[in-house]
Amino acid sequence: MAGKNIIEKIWQDHVVSQEAKHPAVFAIDFALLHEVTSAQAFEELEARGLKVWDPNRFLATIDHSIPTRHDRHIIHDEAAKKQVELLRMDTQKHEIRYYGFGSTHQGIVHVIGPELGVTQPGMTIVCGDSHTSTHGAFGALAFGIGSSTLTHVLATGCILLQKPKVMQVEFKGHFRKGVFSKDAIMKLIAEIGIKGANGHVIEYCGEAIKKMSMEERMTICNMSIECGAKAGLISPDQTTYEYIRDRKFAPSADNWDRAVIHWNNFYSDPGCAYDKSIVIDLDTLHPMVTWGTNPGQAIQVNESIPELTDLHAEQRISAERALDYIKLKPGDAIQDTPVDWTFVGSCTNGRISDLRIVAKILQDRRVHPNVTMYIVPGSEAVLEQARNEGLDEIFINAGADFRMPGCSMCIGMNDDKVPPGKRCISATNRNFVGRQGPGSKTHIASPATVAASAIEGKITSAEKYL
Amino acid sequence: MEKITHLKGLAIPLDMDDIDTDLIVPAQYLTSVTKSGYGKHLFQRLRDSDPDFFLNQEKYNNANVLIARENFGCGSSREHAVWALQQAGIQVIVAISFADIFTDNCTNNGLVLIQLIKEVVEDMLMHASKEEYIISVDIQQQLLSTSHDETFNFEMDEFYKHRLLNGLDRLGYLLANKHDIEQYRKQHADKHFVATED
16 A cells, blocks of 8 residues: 555544535644734634634734834834734633733744744644744644634634645755755745645655754745645654754643654655655755745846746746836846845744844944845744844844844835835745835845845845855 | 625736735735725735726726636735625636635635636636626536627536535534534544643
């Protein structure tokens, strides 16, 4: 009998029931809540006279629309203030744990889940946010849902789901200097395109994945949605277990051995089948940067923007539109393009290892006078760690603005926006038209590439600074 | 959810691939705590930048069908995109393909997505850009017909079809499976290791 891949094993473990020609009733182990997509879910729950099935299976925080100023407790935006207040009240009413400002655990949902030890192998995790795939780094099946489906989870702990197809992505070879896991996932998206994995869950594997830290793996899984995947995950190993051990909601010492035995069930059998397989070679990979207005429109920093004639007919129109918006020309080198803004943060690159690499590059150097640099930690825990390591002083001495935790300039829902017409190189996940503010032009890259570009005031790779 | 058996109306040609949910409704308009008030911000960026955009043309005021190309609804999981489309009057979207989370959100709200092959969609886009192009949808027959006397069969998830024809929502189905869910939880209680104490 053919072996099973990890996704089939998690699927099998979570199907409650399935009638013929119906989607499965599928059990969700945990859901994360934030202030922008939860209110409507609670409203529906209450309108139907339903209760939360188990408050211990939920965790709420504020991240999307909150300010990142140092006096962020004062929210000037009335709408954002209302969202935050309502989430606090809804979670209090339904006895769900809520981490607000100054709780020491507030932060971006996909940063705090793992750092609190909530994210564990073999689990199913949902959140009203498409970057929920981040939690897949732990061998969990995690994906974004809308507010209505969140109501289903609040009320029943289940959703209706069709079995997804599975794509295997192998990263082989080694990273060159200045190349990071962000570049690896950007390379995959550029290779297969932004709909290349539609209808699939991706399993990432290969020697390069095995050697990665949990934070590097989270960056990989985080961007799965950018090639259309429902989720992306990595089989758990010793690195996973060591990361989880002793975290706030990790299994207690008494339960640890039983938990590990359970987690060890979630791996892909040798020779198991996949619906699609792809290999990405890292040996020849250089730092990546986007040139257009979707994450698939990306090249290596040392390459030129494609000529329209070199693109497939379907890609040509969107490339033309993108270049018209981003004000660059086919055939131009991307390197040395002047930038006005630089940003490091988000659920993709707002963790301590991201800030460490940025600090290493900025140490004893200055951000270019034409450039504004925002560095936003992913959580209060990341902020505290950065301060303990003295990274805050390095950032401030370099002339960067080191702010308070939140989604910030990745989504531009608060005041953190790239002004109209300005160009930003950003360690985030999306470069859609206006994503960082109306009229903003975004180039996605790794934190190292962003830091190096901040120093020079133009797009450049970090190799010479490392 | 309301029962839907037939839909008919004027089609808007939106000749674009990869229409993401940020484009459908930008993040700065996600500030409400209710499901209403998003229709006026549908495609706000295109409305602002292009005076000829369909939402700026009076003739499309009562249009309820949208025709687009590949990967409609990619990106952010915001259900606000579906609410914005519906509140602006859109009931049917015809495209070559749709993104996954967007599809899931549509099936919770009764927005009908019809996937047709590229050649057909391109023809429809051409007709809709040149004339008053009316599209009729028969859910029971899974049949789309046009004012150009074309008819096309389309695929539809059987469970969604059943729910549309009978006005049933998914939550009702899940609640009806309460017994199975309780059994499952009992059997799997010892497989959950997230600590509950601070």
